[in-house]
Amino acid sequence: MQGLLYKEFYENRRWLKLFAAFAFYGFFIMLSRIFFMFKVNEQLELLTAFATPLVLMLMTGIINTTIFRYDEKKLWSGFVSSTPVAAKGQVKSKYLFALLLYMITLSACFIADTLNCALHGAAPVFETVALVFWVQLIFSALEFPFVIRFGSKKGNNIRAVIVIALLFIIIVYALFGDISIFITEEGFYDFATRLLKGEIGAKEMLWVNAVIPYVAITLYILSYKLSCKFYQKGAESFEN
């Protein structure tokens, strides 16, 4: 299983190098004032501090949508099923790799947020970043069994359908639901800032932050068990 995990890192090395390069660039800009004693343009510093976590999370999301593609071959699925780790090990390595990547991104965002708060006095956004992490984990938990069963093309289509369905629900709510809390004099940016700082909806957000980790972890484990059952069926549709 360890070897399969190394294989995942090897297969995605180009993406991971880009990820590392961007993370180091972001930290270099943020730390230049302290360690290298030169002052980068303040707006660039603030933009980097904000953009670094966002881009890293986007990149992780993109990488995790491609981790099944390169192993969708009958020869590979036959070989891995014959090894001691069997199909379960193959599926486990994918899930572990995706989880490790999310954890690495989360850690990088934690560092970026701590630096941003310390160096620029910005409000901490790490709770929001952590929430995005759990939501990404839930999305992966929902997506992976479909990808394993039907292949990455169909699986990605199903993910697109889920996202469109969610957007549809949001639009329907926006058109017909109670949106009085969103209609304020202050404007969306100020509203979002106060939401992030916990000045509004703090009680509801506390419940969300409290419950979502358990939901995400449970769904991820159940998703893994389901994917183990689906792997052989899915492998039958692979090309040679």
Place this chain on the structure above:
Amino acid sequence: MKTDKMITVVRLVIFLIIACVPGIFIVTWINSYLGAPMYSNPAISSSPVVGLANFCMMLPAFGVLVTRVFTKQGFKDALLEFNARGNLKYYAMAVLIPLAYGTIGNLLSNLASGADLGKMLTGEAFWDLFPIALYLPTSIIPCIIMFFGEEFGWRGYLIPQLEKLMPTPAAVIVGGVIWGLWHAPITISGHNFGVDYPGFPYVGILLMILDCICMGAFLTLLTRRTKSVWPAVIAHGINNTATTALLIPFISPTYIPTGSTTPDVIATFLIYGIPVAVTGIVSFVLLCLDWKKERKAA
């Protein structure tokens, strides 16, 4: 044999220099930036700059990386596998035991502050506080790199290397002393005890050493039994962030009667430390028994 021991000593020296020395400079820089010890009062400790001290927790892991790479030690014995199969009870212990000793310790120190136990456990604000209790144990996950940073260094490297030089029980005590002294810069900055107690900072450093020996024994037990640092990472995380989790939903806001005397911070720490000490002693005894068994088998 002698050469092996000398190599181990050199590796330990390199590791300890990297794990300990930069932290002194980081903490000193933060204190000079703030103009006062960073934990000396709530107004100063709430500054976001204090968050930079958290990066010192990653220094032990950095020390391990540098030592293993430059002394060509490799990473085969790095204890990075999860080894969850057959060891789930240790992973459960990693979560439950810190929650248990934290709950008991907080109860005892609240009682020592004159709290009315009946009033304290009425749970007047149960549903308001319950989400905090749920949230606390999982809050370690987003910042797990910090706890991994420490445990990969202390339990993942320091203790195994010390075990090559001395018996396991001695290694646990020496490791605890080193870990406690590693905390000295932040203890001097007011962490845990403030700056106003009698005997500052020596009493604080001594108590920290005792605490680290006790906790170190428990974390070493988890690491040795599972041959993995991950249970220790989880236990350390729960210890630092979530020890009040079980108690929080039940605490009535009015539990401390007016006019009661709060014991000083040292006394409170000692009272809180009773269940920690019990955990440490039991773990230490179990480690001694394991070590004796291994010696007999060898």
